[in-house]
Amino acid sequence: MKNFSVYMMLILLYILLIYLDKSFITTNSKIIDFLTKDYPSEVVQNYMESQKKWWWLNYVVTPLLIGIKALLIAFCLNFLKLLDLPKIEEIKFSDFVFLALVAEFIFIIAGFYKFVNFHWINTDYTMENLQTYYPISLLNLREYISTEKWLSYPLQLVNLFELFYWIFLAWGVRELLDEKISYIKSFGLISLTYGIGLLLWAGTVCFLILNAQY
Template structure:
């Protein structure tokens, strides 16, 4: 008889692998369909010569594969941090849980941001076809950034406004719904736990990015 613990590990690893593959495909489609040589030339033309831009593009294509290698590492770190936040929240509330279940939940909830990535591709392919490299970099679908305009002097507000979006809210709800099944509480209690644990971690992360932005501005 197979060890149940090993079966669970394989199950979680298979889900993690599938998510990484889907993310790699989404990232590849985004770069190949949205970022053209013309787009890069238009962006760098005011600050670099033609030869330097050409060299930059060739170098970027040469090392493009290297960036894909970091995707599973980044996901591993992110899911571990989300798991840690949720686990700490449950620990302080004296609620029993298993880390494996929380890690699996973090993997499932990430599908929300995969959908957001696909939404971005479709948006620039079929809706806003006249775009710049900056438009791609600062695009945050269904966020407060698209509603509130900020002056250049308050650029530090950009990231908090980007993070406050419909997909992020959906991510919270998916975490809460999955947590409800794990700890057998109602959705209101689960959402409260997510807000106090993951929400606190998100606030710390946003504050860190704002700090870096202010220091580099």
């Protein structure tokens, strides 16, 4: 029951973020200005009409993506049961799911940070700015590091909120183990489970980007 309650809260907050983004950040005028640089007006018009037709898609897909993400992270953390850790046999898969769901609120904060940045601070932005921005990440320094497209996702992953996410997972695992291990060891366990899973996922995304380029 507690997992479902947290899950519903996440859905509502993500839906709110989508609404704020569509209404105030990624507006139709911004999209049109971006597309008209490279495409004829007929193509732009068709695209905008399809956007109006399928406006609801993001709202429907979001709950599914949140659930899949939480289950995948819990699956990674569940590998801890293969290790000889105190109290590990008492931890259920649902406990890992709950930890993953609660940790997701960190990325909700990142979403609101991005909204505040573009709505009140950096108001003179373009779609290019939106595409090359992630709150407090190396992606914002991409032009100084590398312009390779396949590096965009790894650079996005190196951000302060992702670090907070790791720290929270490490804290959560330590709590589930009744504080029988140190914070450093718990962080190491997150690296061996979630960290490896994230590395494989990032590698897959980069591979797909590279294949799409050639």
